[in-house]
Amino acid sequence: MSSFLKIALRNLFKSPTTDPYPFGETFVPKGLRGKAKYNAGACIACRMCEHVCAGGAIQIREVADKSGLEFILWHNTCTFCGLCEYYCPTKAIRLTEDYHTAHRQEDKYRYVEKGFIKxxxxxxxxxxxxxxxxxxxxxxxxxxxxxxxxxxxxxxxxxxxxxxx
Ligand code: SF4
Ligand code: SF4
Structure with a gap:
């Protein structure tokens, strides 16, 4: 029997060596830079995150009725560099270990992290x-x-x- 057949037969009785993702969860390495999460209650609107954002993914703007500021972060544009978290003085923005970033093309403009500072x-x-x-x-x-x-x-x-x- 050729060595190839031997390996194929042996592997038939072994469990898979890869993770079942996307049909099941997979291992997340500690410190993985995943999707950013924003906490409006801790934000002081200093705009440092907007300034340092490598991907230009963050925008902070006054809403039309001038009642406060809207924070928007486009996950699609984020490069997961972590600069926003590093420079945020109050840690109102953090990168989570959430790596689930797949989404439909038609959802690309809704794939955002939003917050409002009244x-x-x-x-x-x-x-x-x-x-x-x-x-x-x-x-x-x-x-x-x-x-x-x-x-x-x-x-x-x-x-x-x-x-x-
Ligand atoms: S991780 Fe980097 S690219 Fe993503 S929002 Fe923060 S500063 Fe911008
Ligand atoms: S999230 Fe942090 S860096 Fe960005 S505006 Fe708020 S306090 Fe400033």
Missing amino acids: YVNCAGCGTPMVPISPELLQRAYENVNKEIEILRHLCPKCRQKRALR
Whole structure:
């Protein structure tokens, strides 16, 4: 019997050596850079992610009624470089280990990660502003005292006035 036949016969009684993906789950290496996930509650709209995005996949823009900012990330354009996560000061954007990126061609413009940051009004003058996220406060101050708590509800101009007083 030729060696080829021997191998073929032996393999007939062996279980598959490859994973059943896409019909079943497969192994995910630790630290895999998969689909990005966005948390609007932690975002301070600094736009750093938009600035560093290698693929130009991120856009942050004010919505038509001026009630806040819309965050959009096109998964199709993302190159999984991880720069957005690295530079995000509050870790509002992270790369997950989700590698499921297959989708229909007609869904390509819907294949996005979206979020909305609603403006809040300044407690001093009422000007709409991006809320200061608790993640930023945690990062900037060890202890958030009463004064910082007051300042976080003020726009930059009112903060300046209060500091001068
Ligand atoms: S991983 Fe890279 S390409 Fe993808 S959204 Fe973040 S910065 Fe852009
Ligand atoms: S996701 Fe992070 S880097 Fe991007 S705008 Fe929000 S806070 Fe800034």
